[in-house]
Amino acid sequence: MIEPGSWLDLIFxxxxxxLTNYYLKKATDGTLxxxxxxxAIAAIEEGVGKSIEEDKPVHYAMGASGGQLxxxxxxxxxxxxxxxxxxxxxxxxLGARLIVHMPYQTESLPMIEAMARDGYIxxxxxxxxxxxxxRYYGRGxxxxxxxxxxxxxxEGVGLNLSIGIFYSDCPISxxxxxxxxxxxxxxxxxxxxxxxxxxxxxxxxxGEEIYAAAAIVSQNPTMLSxxxxxxxxxxxxxxxxxxxxxxxxxxxxxxxLLGV
Amino acid sequence: MSTILRREVPKIIVMVFGILMILxxxxxxxxxxxxxxxxxxxxxxxxxVSVWLGAVYATYANYQLYQRxxxxxxxxxIYFVVxxxxxxxxxxxxxxxxVESAQYLWYFTNIYSNIGATVYAVMFFTLASSAYRTFIAxxxxxxxxxxxxxxxxxxxxxxFQAWLPGIVGFGEWVMLVPNVGGGRGAVIAAALxxxxxxxxxxxGQEATVTEGA
Numbered sequence: 060m061i062e063p064g065s066w067l068d069l070i071f072x073x074x075x076x077x078l079t080n081y082y083l084k085k086a087t088d089g090t091l092x093x094x095x096x097x098x099a100i101a102a103i104e105e106g107v108g109k110s111i112e113e114d115k116p117v118h119y120a121m122g123a124s125g126g127q128l129x130x131x132x133x134x135x136x137x138x139x140x141x142x143x144x145x146x147x148x149x150x151x152x153l154g155a156r157l158i159v160h161m162p163y164q165t166e167s168l169p170m171i172e173a174m175a176r177d178g179y180i181x182x183x184x185x186x187x188x189x190x191x192x193x194r195y196y197g198r199g200x201x202x203x204x205x206x207x208x209x210x211x212x213x214e215g216v217g218l219n220l221s222i223g224i225f226y227s228d229c230p231i232s233x234x235x236x237x238x239x240x241x242x243x244x245x246x247x248x249x250x251x252x253x254x255x256x257x258x259x260x261x262x263x264x265x266g267e268e269i270y271a272a273a274a275i276v277s278q279n280p281t282m283l284s285x286x287x288x289x290x291x292x293x294x295x296x297x298x299x300x301x302x303x304x305x306x307x308x309x310x311x312x313x314x315x316l317l318g319v
Numbered sequence: 320m321s322t323i324l325r326r327e328v329p330k331i332i333v334m335v336f337g338i339l340m341i342l343x344x345x346x347x348x349x350x351x352x353x354x355x356x357x358x359x360x361x362x363x364x365x366x367x368v369s370v371w372l373g374a375v376y377a378t379y380a381n382y383q384l385y386q387r388x389x390x391x392x393x394x395x396x397i398y399f400v401v402x403x404x405x406x407x408x409x410x411x412x413x414x415x416x417x418v419e420s421a422q423y424l425w426y427f428t429n430i431y432s433n434i435g436a437t438v439y440a441v442m443f444f445t446l447a448s449s450a451y452r453t454f455i456a457x458x459x460x461x462x463x464x465x466x467x468x469x470x471x472x473x474x475x476x477x478x479f480q481a482w483l484p485g486i487v488g489f490g491e492w493v494m495l496v497p498n499v500g501g502g503r504g505a506v507i508a509a510a511l512x513x514x515x516x517x518x519x520x521x522x523g524q525e526a527t528v529t530e531g532a
Contacts, residue, residue, distance in 0.1 A: 060346055060347060060348065061345060061346060061347070062344070062345050062346060062347055065344070065345050068345070069345050072341075072514075072518070075514055075515065075518050076518050076521075076522070079515065079518045079519060079522060079524075080522070083522070083524060128362075129359075129362035129365075129366070131513075134512065134513035134516040134517060135513075137516060137520070137525065137527045138516070138527075140527045141526075141527050144527075161373070161376065163373070164366070165366065165369035165370050165371075165372050165373040166362075166365050166366050166369045168369065168372050168373060168376060169372070174527075189383075190376075190379065190380070190383070191379060191380040191381075191383035191384055191387075192380070193376060193380065194376075194377075194380055195373045195374075195376040195377040195380070196377065197373065197377065197402070198370070198373075199435075201431075201434060201435045201438045201439075204438055205434075205438060213394070227439070227442065230442050230445050230446055230449070231438070231441060231442055231445050233445075233449075234445035234446070234448055234449050235445065237449070237452075238448070248509040248512065248513065249509075250502055250505045250506050250509060253505070255449075257453075257464070258446075258449045258450065258452075258453040259445075259449045259453075265505075266505045266508060266509045267505070267508040267509040267511065267512040269512075270509075270512030270513070270515070270516060271512070273527075277526055277527075279526045281519065281524040281525075281526060282519070282525070282526055285515040285516060285518075285519050286515075288515045288518070289508075289511045289512050289514075289515040292511040292514065292515065293507075293508060293511060296507050296511070
């Protein structure tokens with residue numbers, strides 16, 4: 060009845076569900092421990108201030124291939140939504156112009172508009188929200204990079220916040236924002252592209268930090284509780300790795316027992 | 320819109336479909352496999368249909384930007400008009416000659432793919448420019464990055480392979496041992512973050528799904 064070889068995955072999923080439930084209760088009670096600060100979060104507000112001083116717009120991108128709602132990368136899409144709402148709230152509050160470069164995955168466009176609009180609504184400034192600053196460039200990363208970099212060149216860039224699913228589109232967009240004088244803040248959960256963010260961003264969210272940062276910027280207790288579940292999962296993985304190494308050193312291979 | 324419609328209904332839909340997908344992945348019961356395959360095919364349909372939504376956004380944005388600044392906004396007028404001309408020509412060629420004809424494929428082979436190659440070529444300059452800025456030993460982190468980048472680069476250059484034969488083996492070791500080990504750690508951490516978010520979504524507690532962050 061259970062798919063062969065998936066026992067370990069299933070047990071891990073059940074364990075994560077139990078832990079999530081436990082930490083959700085703690086979050087509801089307000090007994091979660093304090094979290095460390097991530098410098099890149101503070102840099103977002105600083106970047107919006109810089110944009111206002113320089114009279115340039117704030118740019119937000121979630122990647123040409125961002126906005127995926129049906130792939131294994133959907134978690135990054137949801138994370139980028141959290142950042143978009145956070146950024147639009149700051150822009151609305153401080154009076155900065157926000158340009159959102161939408162991905163070519165069109166199924167998430169209504170959600171992107173809703174997130175961007177929600178920030179303005181939260182600050183009571185819905186009339187300042189400009190739908191024409193939600194930019195769509197058609198299908199393909201090539202059209203996207205050209206559209207984004209053209210926008211940097213024509214309209215200027217004060218802050219460029221890039222969080223989401225990035226492939227080879229990000230070296231061009233990030234570096235062009237930098238060349239145009241923008242403050243680059245960003246990150247992706249795709250480890251293979253983290254190098255580009257590390258090289259080109261002034262402040263970077265390294266890999267899984269985007270998930271923690273999204274929870275922090277949301278200040279939503281249920282989202283914050285997820286960070287602790289994630290941390291426990293890390294300890295579990297480290298423990299499993301150490302046990303596996305020790306058992307391998309003494310000549311025991313437990314992989315078949317775990318169904319992997 | 321009532322709170323039930325806005326929050327509770329999406330939560331229930333997400334939870335039900337999420338559980339069905341999990342059952343499709345972890346069990347061998349045929350009905351769940353069928354449901355999973357059916358739901359997966361829906362995503363393709365939704366994606367294809369929603370392309371028109373993107374066209375509406377693109378058209379509206381460029382028209383509004385042109386209206387705001389008619390004097391300097393000619394470029395937006397071009398963005399507004401040209402896609403429809405290209406679409407019309409492409410559609411016409413497809414109807415008249417078929418989608419595998421030379422006429423239909425002319426735009427892709429002679430314009431689109433060439434522009435694509437040019438854009439990718441630009442990436443070299445952006446990477447070179449960022450490498451020049453990044454590879455400055457201003458801190459321990461930057462020095463480690465510089466050392467790693469140097470070893471990787473030098474081992475690729477035939478001249479250094481001849482001068483420093485040991486760099487090839489050392490470079491291979493860096494690539495296969497610390498690089499793979501560190502990379503796997505990062506991938507596991509990112510996967511855990513995604514899993515925690517997924518579990519929250521299944522439990523109807525992910526704020527970005529139900530009500531905005």
